[in-house]
Amino acid sequence: MSSKDTTAVRDAARLSVAPMMDWTDRYCRGFHRVLSRRALLFTEMVTAPAIIHGPRDRLLGKEMAEHPVALQIGGSDPDELARATALAAPHGYDEINLNVGCPSDRVQSGCFGAVLMKTPDLVARCVAAMIAESPVEVTVKCRIGVDDQDPETVLPDFLARMRDAGASRVTIHARKAWLEGLSPKDNREIPPLDYPLVHRMKAAFPDMHLSINGGVQPGMEAEQLAHMDGVMIGRAAYHQPWDSLGAADALWGDTPPFADPVDAALATRPLIARWLDDGARIHNISRHMLGLFHGRPGARLWRRTLSEGASKARTPAEGLALYDAALDQVRNAAEAA
Known part of the structure; x- marks a missing residue:
């Protein structure tokens, strides 16, 4: 897919499976692709330093059958992210996604993930640097805010900065992340979901392609798509793969590949x-x-x-x-x- 044609991957993003550490590896993605021909799949997050210095073929390896598939990268240094994006390009992913949503301690210590919601200008520089090196669309996955931030103020400002930096597609996890006092697991369950806020963002940014993530259960997709361009499912796709993906292709008007x-x-x-x-x-x-x-x-x-x-x-x-x-x-x- 060329950088001038984002139609196919944006169409696939109508329903996507979230990047999940230790879960969405090549075997998980291969299995999910059997269930759905159309959904957009994501890798686990791979850090920019790992791409630059680590075993790239192992970290970025995938099969043609996985497409459409996106690579999620973690990092906070624009030059490092640009280099990682360039090195990943030959592996042929359909999209490069920047992680601005993971709340884990390991991610925070590396100054990336959800903590970057506090520095939107830095994220904008990272995005612009990645776009300059990417043959495919660069996107962002974020939270509605972190800690004591006011999401009503923070989120629209963040989206505007992403748009100005060149990223016109963002997936929003509809929960705050609490960087102190909550474990990554708790951060996926305890902060309340604010779907109405995310829906308002789509109304406020009609020129952007916005997907919603967080707590989406099987059967909720059509309801959310009435408000958003896309829906991203996470743990439900892992723990209930048939319920989440078995009939997913019907969202595109296709007959699902299997009845059982x-x-x-x-x-x-x-x-x-x-x-x-x-x-x-x-x-x-x-x-x-x-x-x-x-x-x-x-x-x-x-x-x-x-x-x-x-x-x-x-x-x-x-x-x-x-x-x-x-x-x-x-x-x-x-x-x-």
């Missing part, structure tokens, strides 16, 4: 076999699939079989046998229900 999660599990099997042959262990893959049958007959057996057996399956054949056994448990439970 069993069919999706069967379609994922060849992908799993290839990953196992390439050196992955079944645990690397199955941990992302534990919620596939959430709320359905056999869900507990599926989770237990994969969780308890994954560490013991040491060969590709053993990994596939475990997967097949877990799926048989689901089928048997469904027949008995």
Whole structure:
């Protein structure tokens, strides 16, 4: 995708799966792509120093089948972010996203993530520097504010600065981040959601493409899309992947690829076999699939079989046998229900 054509990725951003540390790796993204052909997927956050100095092929590796897929970068130094963006360009991501929303202690100590909401001028310089080196659209993911900031004042000012810096697409997590006193987990649950504020931002910035994130559960997408350009789902896509993504393609007017999660599990099997042959262990893959049958007959057996057996399956054949056994448990439970 060229920098002059953002149509396809913006269309995909109608529904996206949030970047989630330790979760949205290549195996998770591959599985999610089986469930939805259309949703925009995100990598885990990769820091700019890691891209510059680390094993880029491993950190930025992906498969063509994952597209459309965005790379999220963390950092706060404009020159460093520009270099990381340039180095990432050959890997062919459809979008580069700057993290201005993560509240973890490790991120704060590196002076990036949600703490950057306090320095919008610096974020604007970072964005401009990244845009200068990127062949694809540079976007931002932010919070509505941090600590004692007033979101009604901070958020519109932040969006205006991003727009002036050249970023016309922003995903807004509709919660404040409290940088002192709350853990990253608590920051995803305790600060109250303020969807109306985010909806007002779309009305105030009609020229920007704005997505909403935070607490979005399966079935809420259409309601949110009545107000916003896009919806980003996070933990629900991980813990309830079928409920979140199984019918997602209907948002684009397409027929979803599968009518049943069993069919999706069967379609994922060849992908799993290839990953196992390439050196992955079944645990690397199955941990992302534990919620596939959430709320359905056999869900507990599926989770237990994969969780308890994954560490013991040491060969590709053993990994596939475990997967097949877990799926048989689901089928048997469904027949008995």
